[in-house]
Amino acid sequence: MAIKKSELYSSLWNSCDELRGGMDASQYKDYILTLLFVKYVSDKYAGKEDAIIEVPEGGSFADMVRLKGDKEIGDKINKIIGRLAEANGLKGVIDQADFNDEAKLGSGKEMQDRLSKLVAIFDGLDLRANRAEGDDLLGDAYEYLMRHFATESGKSKGQFYTPAEVSRVIAKVIGIGPETRQDQTIYDPACGSGSLLLKASDEAPRGISIYGQEMDNATWALSRMNMILHGHPGAEIWRGNTLADPHFKNPDGSLKKFDFAVANPPFSSKAWTNGLNPENDEFKRFEYGVPPAKNGDYAFLLHLITSLKSTGKGAIILPHGVLFRGNKEADIRRNLVRHGLIKGIIGLPPNLFYGTGIPACIIVVDKENASSRTGIFMIDASRGFEKDGNKNRLRSQDIRKIVDVFNNRIELPRYSRMVPIAEIASSANDYNLNIPRYIDSSEPEDLHDLDAHLSGGIPVRDIDALERYWSVFPTLRDALFRSNGRAGYLEPKVEPAQVKATILAHAEFAAYAARVAAVFDEWRAAHEPRLWALDAGAKPREVVRALSEDMLVRFAGLPLLDKYDAYQCLMDYWAGGMQDDVDLVAAEGWVAAAKPRGIIEDKEKKIKETPDLVISRRKYKMDLIPPALIVGRYFAAEQAEICCLESDVARATEQKEEFEEEHGGEEGALNGLEDEKGTKIAKGNVQKRAMELKDTILKAYSEGTLEHKQAKTIKKTSFGLGYWNKEIADEEGLFEELNVLYDYLQILNEESAKKKTLKEAVDRFQNNILVKYSELTKNEIKALVVEDKWFSSLQAAVESEVQRLTQRLAGRVKELDERYARPLPELEREVEAFSKKIEEHLKRMGLKW
Structure with a gap:
């Protein structure tokens, strides 16, 4: 059975436990990723003629398996990897890690046991059937590991990986799409592990030619392996210092020009001038100004701009300081704006990146329309994220909102705006591009009404501020509030504890909930045939793309409920399990995917699975159809x-x-x-x-x-x-x-x-229940999964969003009620009464004052 993505991730991360202690994450990633690479290419290409990767005799993962328990396992693994590297021109790429290093892996029996266990973990993974057309399970797993390695590696070592969410934003805002031709090119001058290049290439279904350069030797090797795992063995990734010695040049010595360019360079590099005389740069990259010697942010931006064709488009991640710092950087910024090279700026949330906690921005460059540019489109996306351990992450809805708003130039209050060049160039701003100058993303201040505190009543002004709700529930306002006899003030009709119940019981809310349900039902009806038609060979990414795109369209017309919240419901459910389900069906078909599998807890591998059923001490796992679905449909009485x-x-x-x-x-x-x-x-x-x-x-x-x-x-x-x-x-x-x-x-x-x-x-x-699994027909399996599992779960998620709307309205109404429930004179009278009681008690106690 094809392995589920979540199980693969768990197995790979558990393999890291065998190496922790002897080295830090920045080192053991080389061992884990190398073994993943060897295992993958062995499963996929061993014994096949004309394969893009040759697996020579004595150079496969199977040869490693035979070494389990061997006293010379470390040295022999090195030789196996060496044979595979030599056969494919990968010397210096996949042989970076020394599996015979006693300082890192221990000596004697310790190394023997550690490597034997490590090989055993990978031996338990069957990677042959885990790449459906258009999807890349292994590439995703590779990125999963790199993200965790970056988290563990700390500030100095996390720069090799750009978070996939940020990479997706960049890929989508530079214009790569279905119309991109295979002969077009994309370039990253500081490509790290290659994640930015790969996410950008994912947006080009017909393919795109990939070029990159990376200075760090180990990270360059990661990038080369990453390209092969993602199905891009022909990508040109070179080692070297891009600023001092760029590899990609034309025959006349000038820089090679590309259609697209992306970059996430080291922030504020203090050594960017090493090996370089920027005042006399042979590639003429600093025509708009020479960056300060101790800060290389603009050096990478100017290199990216120079590397673009006259119609080229690119994006680069830089710290916010590039938007407002003065002196030399201010001069460069002024020249770039005047020449119309900056198409847009996207401000990101803080603490997204592994090398730093400071907030960064994406500067989008467009040479093609530079001469006619009259404004710069700015987005302040700093508030849209979720916590993920000690880092922040962009949610699916955050990514989609940024891309939609940027590509369609949608101006939203406190979020996005097209800022005229004239405003940027004004004396008040003097080409300062700091986003808060042009977009105030702060929430309006919640002002208290002193008269209401003195005399009671809820200000009509505060109730009017909830107009977005009253426009949908026009008579609900009168059900919650009534006049208190004072002009401009109202009083609550119901107790605070009953506000939510009143809203839920109101006919207009019921009508609204029914309206949302109808939209969901229409979306469901539109996609039921697609999901019922799934089978082996399906393309999971096309499935979720169709589902999500249509959900955004259908939910766009609903008031109150943000279409991106509905979109997030789908994307969360997809990531949380539906993707694994579709992957299984795509790999094996419905019937095979639905079969229970017996599981064994292997203490040596440290991989434990919680069974769904235990019968006669035998444990069974139901990957596609949980037993609860079988029970609900067939065994309710039992x-x-x-x-x-x-x-x-x-x-x-x-x-x-x-x-x-x-x-x-x-x-x-x-x-x-x-x-x-x-x-x-x-x-x-x-x-x-x-x-x-x-x-x-x-x-x-x-x-x-x-x-x-x-x-x-x-x-x-x-x-x-x-x-x-x-x-x-x-x-x-x-x-x-x-x-x-x-x-x-x-x-x-x-x-x-x-x-x-x-x-x-x-x-x-x-x-x-177990017997029933063996009796299920293909259509019965589909009904259980599509109807009872997928659509039922998604419907519940959307309904919970409607409930959250109710909670927000009820919360605000209760807050206003409690804020002004007891006016100051009443509180003063109560204080006076309590004071008199205390005085009487003190007198009876004989105290005098």
């Missing part, structure tokens, strides 16, 4: 029966606990009968005590110290299910303790019987 039996067990347990509490005190009959740990009363101890008590009673009877006409029945007692008549008693109460013990044993037996009945029912129930 589920109800199980619930009843669970209730019976719960009541029996509750009865037992109540009995223990009643008779478990210091003088209770159950005192001292706990198990060795003292955590619970032991049944064996109770039985032992009952038999001791029985023997005592019989002995007393035989010795004549106990006289009772029914005492002889004690002889017939068989504790557990015996004939003991608990009604027997005598004047001295000798049988009372025995009665308690007998009752407790009866309770225990009843609880045990109910638990046994429940277990047997659950075993039958789960076995029936």
Whole structure:
């Protein structure tokens, strides 16, 4: 079965556990990514003729597997990688990591065990069937690892990776798309691991020629491997210092020009002039000005501009300082604006990047329309993000909103604006491009009304500010507020605790919820055929693209509900599991993807899976169809029966606990009968005590110290299910303790019987579920997944967004109510009353002042 993306990620990250301790993340990434590369190309190309990667004899991952437990495993792995590298011209690329380094991997048995376990983890991954056309599971996994490595590597080592979310924004705003030709070119002068180039190339379905240069040797190797894993073995990625020695040049020695260029260079490099005399630059990159010697931000921007064709377009990530710093940088900025080279500026949230926590911006360059440019389009996207550990991340809706607004020049209050060049050049701004000068993204201040605090009532002004709600629910306002007799002020009609319930019960809200549901149903009806038609060979990215694009269109006409919030519901669900489902169907088809698989916990691999079903100690995982879906559609009655039996067990347990509490005190009959740990009363101890008590009673009877006409029945007692008549008693109460013990044993037996009945029912129930999986037809599988799983979950997510709207309105109404509920005179009278009470108490206590 094809491995799910989430499982692949988990397995790969667990493999890092084998290396932690001996080195930091910036080092062990070379080992993990190298093994991933060798495993992938071995699975994909070994034994195939005319493959783009040759897997030579003695140079495959299978050769590594045979080394598990070998005393010379480190040295032999190096040789295997060396053979693969030599056969494909990858010397210095995939052989960066030394698998025989005792300083990092330990010596002797420690290295042998560590590498054997590491190889075993990768050996458990089947990567042959995990690339559907148009999708790239391995490339995504590679990026997943690099993101985590960047997080762990810290400030000095995180610069090799540009967050994928930012890369997607850049790729989409520079104009690459379906019309881009395969012979067009894209270039990154500081390509790092290649993520920016790859995300940009993803936007060109017909292909695009990739060029890049990277100074760091290890990072350059990552980029080369990344290109191959993403299916771009022909990408030209070169080593070297781009500013001092650019590799890509024309025959006449001038810089090669590209159609597109992207970059995320090191921020504010202080060594950018090493090997370079910018005053006499042979490539004429500094015609608009020479950057300061200790800050290379503009050096990379000017290199990017020079590397573009006359119709070229590009984007670069730089710190916000480039927008407003003075002196030499101000001169460069003025020249760039005057020449119309800057098309737009996008301000990003802080703490997105792994090398720094400072906020950055994207400067978009467009040479083609520079001469006619009359304004710069600015976006302040600094407030749209989510927390992800100790970093921030752009959500899917943030990415989409930035791209939509930028590409369509949509002006939104406190978010985006086309700023005229004349305004930028004015004496007040003097070519300062700092975004807050032109876009005030702060929320309006929530002003208090002093008269309302003094005299009571909620200001009409504050209620009018909720007009976006009243326009949709025109009579709801009157249901929540009424006149209090003062002009310009109202009072609440309902108690604060009832505001939300009032909104939910209002006919206009019900009509609005129905309207949203109708839009969802229309969207659902439009895409049900597409999802039912999925099968092996499907293209998951095309699926989510069609679903998401249409969702944005259909939800755009709804008031209150932001279309990007609905879009986020879909994208969250896609990332959270639907993508894995579609990947499985695309790789194997519906029937194979729906089959349960037995799982084994391998302690050596440290990979544990939580089973969906456990039958006869065998664990089963249902990847595509969770058992709950089978139960809901086919076993609802059996589920109800199980619930009843669970209730019976719960009541029996509750009865037992109540009995223990009643008779478990210091003088209770159950005192001292706990198990060795003292955590619970032991049944064996109770039985032992009952038999001791029985023997005592019989002995007393035989010795004549106990006289009772029914005492002889004690002889017939068989504790557990015996004939003991608990009604027997005598004047001295000798049988009372025995009665308690007998009752407790009866309770225990009843609880045990109910638990046994429940277990047997659950075993039958789960076995029936497992059998049902084998009986499902293809159409039944589709109905369970498409209708009961995908659309049902998405509908619930959209409905939760409608509920959030209600919560926001109710929250604001309650806030206003509570803010002005008690005017100042009332509070003063209350303070005065309390003061008098305190004074009276103090006087009675004899205090004088």
